Amino acid sequence: MPFDSRLRRGLSPITFAAGGTFLVPYRFRYLRRWEALTDMPQLRIVVLVKQVPDTANVTGDAMKEDGTVNRAALPAVFNPEDLNALEEALRLKDRHGARVTVVTMGPPAAVQVLRESLYRGADEVILLTDKAFAGADTLATSYALSLAVRKLGGCDLVLCGRQAIDGDTAQVGPQTAEKIGYPQITCVSRIDELVAPADGAHGAITATRSIEGGFETLTSSLPCLLTVTGEANDPRPASVKLVMTYKGIAAEAMPEYDDTYLDPESDDAEVCMLGRDGKPVCRAKVVQWDHLALEADREALGLRGSPTRVKDIESVVLAQSEARMVEPDEAGVAMLVHELIEEHILG
């Protein structure tokens, strides 16, 4: 029986993990008991990510004849520091147990970064896509993202990359924090400690951020928003098993937020694998929200909600090279070094 049809029939591949050959319904009674035994509120983490043109690797191929960059020639990628943020979320999940929800705003094609988040272990993914979001500057972007976090019912921790490589503004994180009313720790190079919320206590997070010529360590009560830098970690690669599960997944409009499909007990759930803790993991959906789903004020969205305007853009035109070319051989290099020493450029 093909894997997918098993899932459709609500049968669990748990049996694979157990090495058995039977197919059994996933609603094991012991799961309920297990849930009851670990009566802990689950840590909720929201990760904000962005799909960006790969501006970091502008090679000669992406340069036009007139010396400007051919932006269309740049591939769309997962913003690098957002991957670092996702990795921190997944590490916290590995250590403490958590539901990791990834949110992105962008065109329909941005669903790819959500797939890639699922490949790495995200539990729930949300695509904010709507023409009304187009042309947003950081203020309008943070407004939409903050509404999404609200619609999710808030969380304990919001993580995002420090900045995106297309704009390098580093503004959306702090602005989103302000709009949700969460404190912030930006430029985080290390999460030192997380005290998960328990027994009515909010929990706390301690993180270290890079500052000019040093670093500082801060502790925040939860909830809190952190922006993460590339120094923090090396993001994990995609899991082959998860790629197989999610490679074809498409976004579906679900204006009413309803996450029962993530509950193994629910009829909507499809269990796709076992988590590290042995609990069944439900197959995620790509939830798609527009401005109506967010109940957003249209005037605060997209270009209309953006105080800043681009007056003009000047493509950087590279002047014709005036460099004196030196042969990459012993004689050429020796002559150059000799010349630099003669001119007292090199001492």
Place this chain on the structure above:
Amino acid sequence: MDSQRSGAIVGGDEAAPDTSRQNDVWVVVEQHDGVAAEVSLELLGRARELATRLGVGTGAVLAGAGEPVRALAPALIALGADTVYLADHEDLGDYLALPYTRLVAGLIRTHQPQIVLYGATTTGRDLAPRVASALRTGLTADCTDLRIGDFSAKGETYADLLFQIRPAFGGNIIATIVSPEHKPQMATVREGVMVMPGADESRTGTVVTVPVERSSAPVAPANRIVLTDADFAVRLVKRVQEEKRVDLKGARVVVSGGVGVGSRDGFALVEELARTLGGVVGASRAAVDAGWVSHEHQVGQTGTTVRPKLYIACGISGSVQHRAGMDQSARILALNSDPRAPIFSVAHYGIVGDLHKVIPLLIQAYRTKV
């Protein structure tokens, strides 16, 4: 449209002219232990120029705790501030995003400056977006130039706007950003791009003491800054200033590596060349992001601006952001396998080839000559 705009910003009498145009140009000064960040002082010079062009005054927001901060106020006046808004409170001793946002946003609401500038430091880039969000106004990050000019859109002309000029899109474009209908116009500005003004001890100005209170409940009496307990959800555990081990600014020779170096091992070659030539190791952002070298070595827009006698760029393609940090070097040698790499356009000497072969040749040539 005009009255609406001023109404939204200035509030009060709708018949009044757009007074926001007559308001000051501010700099939010960053200081640690009574020592102001260089970029804040540089900004005072530019704020002075912008204010002169607009025919308005300049203001400096100065916050902290105790005598060292108070002592800083006269220096800010000498460098160009007409008014120093001094917030001296024990709870403002260490920079923290929430209380400082409360302070700066509160002062802006009260005094309505038309322009507010911040240094594009980790502190400025932590604070300014939060303030912009609280005030629902525009903010442009990491500007490299600021000018005053007119802007027309949809048949409407806005006079004397702040042109906020910055590289974007990985440094492949230079964008001029304006914030026509929102006040204040705010920008963070990178260190080292504005000229440090000379101090004029004869300049006079006013120091306005900002009343700051601490309260457990959120109350907001007019014209007072009230810090609440919620503003202290984050607390500083420790701040460590490391000895500056990398003196890129003062280096005679800088040898930088970029993504073309290929690996951490490859970067060791760059380091060896730097050691051989008595130079300092630099890096492009890509090399820093790859984890081959620490951020303090980074040259360019978000790193250090250098002007050595010789700059050697190894495997650096040369984004505008990188070039902005090194193109004033006396001599530039670019080493890259891609003959079309943009770095060659600013280089005086170019070598197209495999740097794993060329760097050893350079080391060998220098050793045999000296």
